[in-house]
Amino acid sequence: MKVFRALILAVLLLVLPLAVRAAGLPDADLAKLVAGLAGDGFDDKIAAIDGLGASGDPRAVAILKALGDGKLAQTENNQVLIESSTGQFADAVTGAAVTPAADPDRIRVNNRLRGHIEGALSRLTLFSPDPQDRLKAATEALHRPSLDGVPALDQALAAERDNTVAAALKLARAAALVRSPDADKSLAAIKELTASSDPQVRALLGEVAGDRGADPKAVAAAKSALAGIDRRLALVELGVNLFQGLSLGSVLLLAAIGLAVTFGVMGVINMAHGEMIMLGAYTTFVVQEAFRAFLPASLFDFYLVVSVPAAFLVAGAVGVALERGIIRFLYGRPLETLLATWGISLILQQLVRSIFGAPNKEVANPSWMTGGFEILGGFTITWNRLVIIGFGFAVLGALVLVLRRTNLGLHMRAVTQNRKMAAVMGIPTDRVDALTFGLGSGIAGMAGVALSQIGNVSPNLGTIYIIDSFMVVVFGGVGSLVGTLAGAMGLGVVNKFLEPFAGAVLGKIFVLVAIIIFIQFRPRGLFALKGRSAEA
Amino acid sequence: ADDTIKIGVLHSLSGTMAISETTLKDTVLMMVDDLNKKGGLLGKKVEAVVVDPASNWPLFAEKARELISKDHVAVVFGCWTSVSRKSVLPVFEELNGLLFYPVQYEGEESSNNVFYTGAAPNQQAIPAVEYLMSKEGGEVKRWVLEGTDYVYPRTTNKILEAFLKSKGVPAEDIKVNYTPFGFSDWQTEVADIKKFASAGKKTAVVSTVNGDANVPFYKELANQGIKATDTPVVAFSVGEEELAGIDTKNLVGHLAAWNYFESVKNSTNDAFIKKWHAFIKNDKRVTNDPMEATYIGFKMWTQAVLQAGTTDVYAVRQAMYGQKVQAPSGFTAVMNTNHHLSKPVMIGEIQANGQFDVVWQTKAPIKADAWSPYLAEDKGKVADWTFPWACGNCTAPKYAAFE
C-alpha cells in the first residue's frame, strides 16, 4: 500500500512540473495526495506536500496553509478536514461541510514539514493573482535555488508584468542557474547576481568561488562579484550599527526621560522611577487584556494607542499620590528622598508581584509593530524598534515644549530652583510640585508602554532600567534635556559600535569605563551649565 | 512540636529569580497541602517553612543554615540557579541536611546531601542536538551556541562542543557567544546569528540563555524574522512558564528540550495539572519541567520517609535509592545511586498557544550522568553513594578493600 502510494506520487512529481499552469487536478488525484498528508510517517507527508506543491491546483494552497497553521485534521476513518477559524470543519478536497462524530485529530507538523510546506506554497503562489504573494514566492525561490525550479520560474517570468516581482524572479532564476552544467549559463547567472546583496546569494557565490572543480572563469566572476557584495555589505553594516545604536539609545532615552524630570528638574533622587516604568508596562498589559476580552479582534491592534495615555495617567496618578503623601515632606533633603523612594520601590515591586504574580506577563506586539523589513544584505529593520525610536523623540519633544514654552514649565523650574521664593512670587508650589512629579512619573509610565514591546513585563522591570536611567541623565548633565538626549544616543551608538568587536559584555564594560573617563573631562556631564549660575 | 514534620522551602520570592522560583515554592506548598489532606506523613502533619533568599546568593547559604539549625527542617526543597546551589552546598554538607534540587543543570557534581531531580546535560542537551542532526530535525550542520555567561551554559556548551566535534563538525561551523544575565538588547546578537546562518548550511541555535534575557531574545528573533524552518532555536531553559510571558505567534516551530511538557497526555499529568489549577486558583497557569521535577522529588522523599519510618537524613537517603515515581511525563522516574534521576527526554516545538508539541522523545528514561563522558577531566569518575563506592567524585571505590 505504502509503496504503491509512493510510486504514484513519484510519477506525479515527474509529470506535474510540466503542467504547472494547468488549472488543477482531477478530484481523485488531489484526494490521493491529501490522503498522503494523513499518513503515519513524515516521509509520506513530505511526498504529499511536494506533490501538492507541484500540482498547481489552486485548492492545494488552502490545504497547505491549513496544514501549516495546524488547522488540518483527520477523522478516525482518515478523512482529511480543514478547520475554519470559527471551528467548523470541511472536507479538504471537496470543501463540503462535515460534522465529525468524534473530535478529529490535528495533523501534526514539524519544522521539516513546515519547510516543505513553504516551498510548496511558494511554487503554487508563483502564479497567484496577488503580486505580493508572487514576490514572496520569488524570494522563497531565491532562498531555495534548484535547477528543477527553473522552468517554472521561466514561465512565471514570461507572464510577469510587475517590475519588482520580475526582478526578484530574475534573481531567483539566476541563483538557480549558478549550478547549471552549462558553463555559459552559469557564468551569465553569476554576472547577474553581482547586483544582489542577499546573504544567500553571497553564500552561493562563495561556494562557487571556493569550488576547485569549477570553471576558472566562473570562479573569477564569482570572486569579483563577492568583492562587490562585501563592499556594499560593509557600508550597510555601518548603517545597521547606527540604527541599532539609535534604537538602543531610544530605549535608554525613554527609560531616562521621566527621570530627567523628577531628578533632573526636581532634584528628587527617585529610586522608584523604574517602578513607574513598570507600572506603565503593567498598564499596557491590562489594556491589552481588556481589548482581548471586550473588543473584537480587529481592534486589537489599537490597544497600544490606548495604552499610552492610560499608562501616562496611571503612573502619573501614582506619582502625584506619592508626591503628596511622601516626597513633599522631603524637599531639600535629597538623601531622604533616596531612602524613601527606595522604600517605595520595594513596596511597588512587591505589590505588583502580589497582584499579578511573579512570572512575566505576555504583552504582544500589535501587528503593525511585528516583524520588520529587510534592507540590503539580509539585515532587518524591525518595526517595533523603529516605532520606539520615533516615540522616544516625540516624548522628548513634547516635554521640551512643556518645559520651555508653558507657564507650567517655567513654574516647575522656578520652584525647584528656589521653592520659597517661588511661593513668594505667587506660584502655587504644592500644585506645581505634584504636577511635576506626576509628569515625570507619567512619562516614565509611557516609557513602560514602549519597553513592554521589546522586553520583559515583570515586577523587576524597573530595576533593570534604573541604573541606566541615572547613568544617562547624569552623563548628559543633570537638568539638561538635550544632554539626556545626547547621553542616551551617545551611549547607545557607542555601545553598538563596540559590541561587534568586543562582545556584549566587554562592550558594556568599555562604555562604563568611557563614562568614568569622560566625566573627568566634563565633571558636570555632557551638557553642563557653566559659569556662576551652575554653582548657585 | 513533635506532631509536625517541618520541611524547608528555599526559593527566591523577590529579586530577579522570583519570576521562576515563586512557582516552585507554590508547587511545594501544593504537594504539602495534598499530603496533609491525605493524613500527613508518619501520622504527623507536614509544615512548610518558607523563607525568601531574595535572589541573593550568600543569603541562600544563610537561610539554608537557618532552616536546618533553627527550624530543624527534615528536608529542603530549593534553589534554581547553579550558583545558589553551590552557595548552599557547604552548608548542607556541614549540617548534614538534605536538599532536593529541581532544575536542569550542568552536572559535574554529586553531593551526598543533594538529590538532583532536574536534568543533567545528557538528559537534555545531547539528545536535543542529536535530534537536530537527524533527518527529522533538519540535518543541521552549523551551530550557534548562545548562552548566558555562567556555569550552566558554559558547561553545557563545553560538553556540546566536545560532542559536536566528536561528530565531525568543524570548528568554523560552531559559534559560541555569551551575554550577561538580564541582557536585553539583542539586536546585534540576533543579526550576527542571521549572518552566521546565511552561509548556505543548515544552521540551528542552541540556547542556554537563562531567565530574564529570554523574552527580549525571542522578541528580537521573531521580529528579525528568524524562522524555525530556516534556523530553529532549541532552548534548555525556556519552558511553558517562560513562554507564558512571550507572544508565541511568531515563534512557532522553535524548540525546547525537557523531560516533561505540559501538553503530554496521560492520567498522571492530567491529575497534576488539575491539582495545580485547583491549588493556584487560576486555570491559566501552566506547569513546567522544574515543577514536575519538584513533584517527583517531593513524592520520592515522602515515599522514602514512609519506607524508612523516619525523617532521619541517613535513613531517608538510603531509602531514596531506587525510589520510583510515576511522573507526569508519563514515564517512571527512578532515583539512582548517583543522586540523579532516570528520566525521559522530550523535544517540543513551540505552538501558537504557548504550549509545546512533542516532536520527538526517548523510548525509555535516560539515566543522568553526574560526570560527562565527553570531558577529559571527568575520565573514570564515578558518582555512586552506595557500597562499595560511597562517593560522588571518585575513580576508585572507597571501600574497595572489602570486595
Add this chain to the structure above:
Amino acid sequence: MTEALSTAQLYLDGITVSFDGFKALNALSLVIEPGELRTIIGPNGAGKTTMMDVITGKTRPDSGTALFEGRHDLTRLDEPAIANLGIGRKFQKPTVFENLTVEENLELALKDDRRIRHTLFRRLDDEQAGRLERVLGEIGLMHRRHDLAGLLSHGQKQWLEIGMLLVHDPRLILLDEPVAGMTDAETAATADLITRLAQYHTIVVVEHDMAFVRSLGAKVTVLHEGSVLAEGSIDAVQNHPRVIEVYLGR
C-alpha cells in the same frame, strides 16, 4: 613697568575674561603696591568680582598676566595654592560654613599648616586660642561662638567672614563689599578696622558705599566695562565726569 613687576604686591596686566563672547574683563591692568590700601568702585557688572575671581584662582583669564609679589603666576596656581601664598578673600555674598559653629569656622581659617598630616594631629595652641578669642570679640559674635553659622543673620555672616580673614592673617586681603547690609555705625567700625589692618597688610576693597570709601581715605580705582576708567583720590574720582555719568549719577 618691569620695576613695578618685581616690587608690586599684585600685578595685573592685560587681563581679559570673557563669557560666551561677553568680556567681563577687558585688558585690565592694575598694580597694587605692598602695604597699600586700595578701593575699587565701578558700576554693577563692571568686573570687580570677576577681577577677584581671577586673583584667587577661581576664574582663569583668557589672556593676561597676574603676578603676586612679582614671583607667583596666579594664572597657573589653583585656589588652595594661591590662598597659601597669603591671599585671603571675603566674598560679595557671605559664604561661611553653615554646618560648623562660629568658632569652628574661625578655627579652620586660622593661619596654620594646612597639610593633611598636620590637620589630623594638630591641636589649638595658646597663642592661636588667644587670637580666636580676640577676633570673636572684635566681630561681636562672642555670645554666639557655639552656634551654627547657618543660623546667623545676614549681617552676622558678613562679620564672621571678616573674622575669618582676621585669623587667617593673609598678606593680601581682598574685600568684596564688606559693609553691605551693615548699619552706618557698623560701617564706620569696619572702616576703622580696615584702616588698622592696612598698617600690616595689603588690602583691596570693593564697595559702592561712597561714604565708606571716603572714610578709608585711600586711592580709588574706577572700573568700567572690564577696564580701568579712572584712578586717583576720592575727590578726583568723584568729580570725574565719566564716573559721575556711569556710576555716581546726578
Add this chain to the structure above:
Amino acid sequence: MLTVDAIDLSYGASRILRRVSLTARLGEVTCVLGRNGVGKTSLLRGIFGLQPIAAGRILWNDQPIDKLPPHKRAAAGLALVPQGREIFPRLTVLENLKTGLAAAKGETTIPDEIFELFPVLDKMLHRRGGDLSGGQQQQLAIARALVTRPKCLVLDEPTEGIQPSIIKDIGRVIRLLAERGDMAILLVEQYLDFARELADRFAVMERGEIVVSGNRGELDDEAVQRYLAV
C-alpha cells in the same frame, strides 16, 4: 493697609520676635531699622508666610492673611524683594521676570518702565540670573517684584550692592510709587540716609521687639545713637 498685630516668631526653641506690631499704609513708605540680627528679615518672613508665626495676626486690608500659604498672599498683592537677592539662578533674566506674572492677575507682559529703570536687564535679557553680578541680581530682584503689580511692596535692604546712581533711581521710584497712593511700601534698610529720605514712618527694632516708632521727623539722633550704633 498691612497690619501686623502682635506677632511672635521662633526658630525651633529660640524666640526671635516678641509681640511685634506694625502697620504699613497705602501711599506711605514705612521703614524698619535695626542692627544686624534683631529680627527684621524674620519679621518679613512672617509676613510672607515663609516662617510660621506662633502668635498674633497679620491683616491685609483688614482681611486676615496669616493662615494663607505664601502664594495666596502674593496673589493678594504682596510682593517681596528679599535679602540676598534670591533670584532663580538657572532661569534667564526674562524668565525670572516672568515668574512675577504668576501673581499679576490677568497681566501677561512685563511693563516697559522696568527696563527704563534697570536698562542693564534689558541688555541681559537672555543671560541666566545666576551669571549676573551681585548688583545686577539685586536689580533683577526688585524688578521681579514690580512685575507682580504689587499693592504692598516689601523690600529687605534693596540697595545692598547697588551702584550709587541706581540707588538714587530706586529711591525716586519708591517715592513715585508711594505717591501714586495705591501702594503700601515696607522698607527694611540699614542705609540710614536712604531710609531717612524716603520714610514717611519708621520703626526701630531691637532684639525682636519694636522699640521706637513714629513719623519721619520723630527719628531723633538719640534713638539712632541708642539703637543703631555699635
Add this chain to the structure above:
Amino acid sequence: MRRVPLLGPTGWLVFLAAALVAVIVIPVLATVPAEGSALRLPAYLVPLFGKYLCYAILAMALDLIWGYAGILSLGHGAFFALGGYAMGMYLMRQIGTRGVYGNPILPDFMVFLNWQKLPIAWWGFDHFAYAALMALLVPGVLAAALGWFAFRSRVTGVYLSIITQAMTYALLLAFFRNDMGFGGNNGLTDFKEILGYEIQAPSTRLGLYIATAVALGLSFLICRFVVTSRFGRVLLALRDAESRVRFLGYSTTGAKLFVFTLSALLCGLAGALYVPQIGIINPSEFSPGNSIEVAIWVAVGGRGTLVGAILGALVVNFIKTWLTGAAPELWLFALGALFIAVTLAMPHGILGLATQLRRWRGATPAAAVGETAHD
C-alpha cells in the same frame, strides 16, 4: 578650645560596654552554657552576627565619606567585594587537592575552563599575609586612583556618585565574565580552611567573629580620630562649601582623596572578614543595588554620626534576616514601609531620634556618644 576628645566619658563607657558584649559576652554564651539550654547562643547566629559586624564596618566607612565629607559613593560595595575576593582567593588556594578535580594548584573552575597555568593575578595568594595585604591594597589603590582623577577634576555630587556606580557596575560585569579568571557568576566558594583551621569548625567561626568585632572597634576609633580632628572639621566644611574651603588654602583634592582611600581600606577589611564567615564571594556583591543599600543603612541609622551608621547596618540587616524568614512574602512591604517611616518620622535616622528625645528631655545632644554631628 582643645581638640575634641576622641570620646566623651559616657562615650567611652558605651564603647567599652559594647565591646564587652561583642567580644566577651557573646562568645561566652556561644560556648559555655550547655547545648540546648536557654542561655546558649545557637551556633548559626555566630556567623550571622559576624556578617552584621562586617556590614557595620562597611556602613561606617561609607558614612565617613558621605556623612562627613559629603561624597556619596554608590560603589562602595566594590571595595568590599574586592577585599572579599582577595580573601576568597586565599581560601581557594587553601582547598588544595580537596577540590572536585583534585588539582593541587588550580581551583576547580580553572580546571574546568581548561586553564593550564595559574593566572598571574592569583600568584602569591596561597600566603595569608599576601592575601591580607591585597585585601587592603587593591581596594585602596583603586580608590586612590579613581579618587585622584575624580577629585582632581572636581567631579562632585551626583557625578561622583555615578562614576562610582559605573565603576562597580563595570567590575560586576567583568567579574561575571568567566574569562576574567575569578570564577564567573559562581565566584569562589566551598572553602575548607583558613590559616590551617577548618573553616566550618565552631571555634573558627567564633574566632572570625571576634576578629570582626575587634576590627569594628578599631575602625571606629580610627574614624573617630579622623572626624574629631581639625581634619574632620575640614571634611564637614567641604561637605557644605567645597570651593570656600579651597579659598582658605586647604587642598580639597588631598583631603577627599585621603578619606576616600581610608574608607576603601576599611571596606576591603570588612570584605576580607566577611567572606570566610559567609562562605562565598561572587560578582553580585558588586551589583549597584548592594552599594545603594549600604547608603540606606547609613541613612536609617543617621548620617554624619559613626554610631548611627553602625546602628543602621545592624538594625536594617537584623530586620531583614528576621523578616525574610518570618514573613517571606511580605517582608518587602515591611522593609519599604520602614524606610519611608524613618524618613518621615526620623529625619536624622535612629540616632537622630535618640538625640531628639534627649534634647526633648533637656540634656545636651551630643554628650552621650560624644559625637559632633551637625546635620
